[in-house]
Amino acid sequence: MPNPPHIVFLGAATMDMIFSVDTLPTGPGKILPKALVQAAHGMATSAAVAAVRLGGRASLVTRIGADLMGEHFLAEITAEGVDCRHVRRFEGVPTPLSAVIVDNEGERLILPYYDSALGSDPDWIPAGFIEQADAIQVDIRWPEGAMRALTLARQAGRLAVLDADTGPSDTIIALAERATHAVFSEPAALQVSGAASIKEALPVLDRRFAGFVAVTGGASGCFWMEGEQVQQALPPPVKAVDTLAAGDVFHGAFTLAIAEGRSIRDAIVFANAAAAIKCASLGGRLGTPDRATVETLLAGR
Template identity: 30%
Template sequence: MKQTEPGSAAPGVIVVGSITADITTFSERLPEPGETLLGTAVTLALGGKGANQAVAAALAGANSFLVGCVGTDLFSSLVLTGLTGYGVDITEVRDVNDSTGVAHIRVDASGENDIVIVPMANSHLGAEQVDAAFVSLAGRASVLLTQLEVPASVTMHAIRAGSAAGLTVLLDPAPATALDPGIWPFVDIVTPNETEARILTGIAVVDETSAEEAGRWFCDRGVRSALITLASVGAVLVTTDDVVRFPAFPVTAVDTTAAGDAFAGYLGAALADGLSLADAIRRAMAAGALTVTRRGASPSLPSRSDVEELLADHSSASSLTPLQHSHN
């Protein structure tokens, strides 16, 4: 895997992905089909996996560049102001003749959620815009973050182009969908959760053993590192010659929205800053853990100081180092 040397040029992360206005409702439980419930709160904020990951990378201290599309409606000013407020470079964000994407998120009292995304402007992101952005940003970043809330063909193009440009390519395969099997050799790190791993591999991920099996599926197809995230259980990293298990940070979940985005953004920023993959994963897991303790998408993303404080509070060997290595 490509790695930035500490002390080199300012670390940069390019995020190719979605931008949405997130409308989140909170209730004691999620309604049954056909049922109406009275909720307890509602929020309207910047969201979208691409935007959230770009914000997380910026909060982590990276130069964060977002490539995406917004509409010409009232929501566009909301999301663009939010992005710049967090320090994200939006030079490569384009206005298109459509509505800004919207996500409707429902959260219950346990912090679990369900989400309906209407892509709208996000559907206009194309390969030409991605290529132009890579030319414009050449030499300013070493890591590429991708997801699947924009057209899958565009994400696949970005992955291939990013790999050709020498970037460390991360794929957060959410929402999971069948992908061209030829894409995997261009991916340095894939980070599915249990559900996404099952959809992509056909392997039911229910524990660390099955997570390792799913991770090997990705590596057998050319991915350099497969990191299967297991929520409160932790994560399992599988490479061609090693398996490393990482424990979770114990927290009380309030809202799991954007936890995976916090993880991806902090992981990308840490790798761009020259951290080892294991250290980058621990930092990313701390960011994800803090995110679930707060409501909302971008508003729940933690600051670098908060992440460092959590890491310091759990600085014992059991939390700073992997639980187990398995050499094969």
């Protein structure tokens, strides 16, 4: 694109060790993995990488340790083309780490660790940097930072997208109230709405929040409201090898698409395709496709 939108992503950053196994563990014991992939991850991080691979410009605002693992994180994400000038490093604090186990069906078990010494203070986030972006996207892993970024973006009239994954309900609600677009995971949608299904939860959430609301449901695709009607867009069928970071890729692609001025339906179809392609290979965000691959898939449909 001649003038791609600039999106600021704020939230989670981790170094992940991804183990491939036949089946997820159900109790104590020892499992010998078939494969191991190590990669820089995190909800905001993976979404930022997706936006760049799909043709946008992305900056990352997050917190990591001033340690060797942090060096690896910065090297990987900078190599992807993401602006990491506002990744803050803390001395004597370990970079967040996740152990991820992925089974033959692509389902995963995640054990993330974020050291409390990273703190929660968001005051160091530069206001002008947020206000001058075309759009921002935040997740719920650093609520104080997300609230500051959403507030600054709304005051500046920018798109402000929330990746509303599972967490404390009051945190999700507070952030969703500040977002122009809130895209919920299925578990978070059911948790906040008290409903038993996505189709029951969506109207509740749509009435609760002033901005646009959608819910992602994995292989069931994405649901949103048009008027009083629930809409659903299914992703392209793929053989799922690894669903890790699929939601992050969806969010990064969706935010890029609406920042480009696409309609909601077109943005969701685009994001569905990007996330589906990602699921076809092991390694979390490493399977994120480029724009040409997504557009080729959509053209074939």
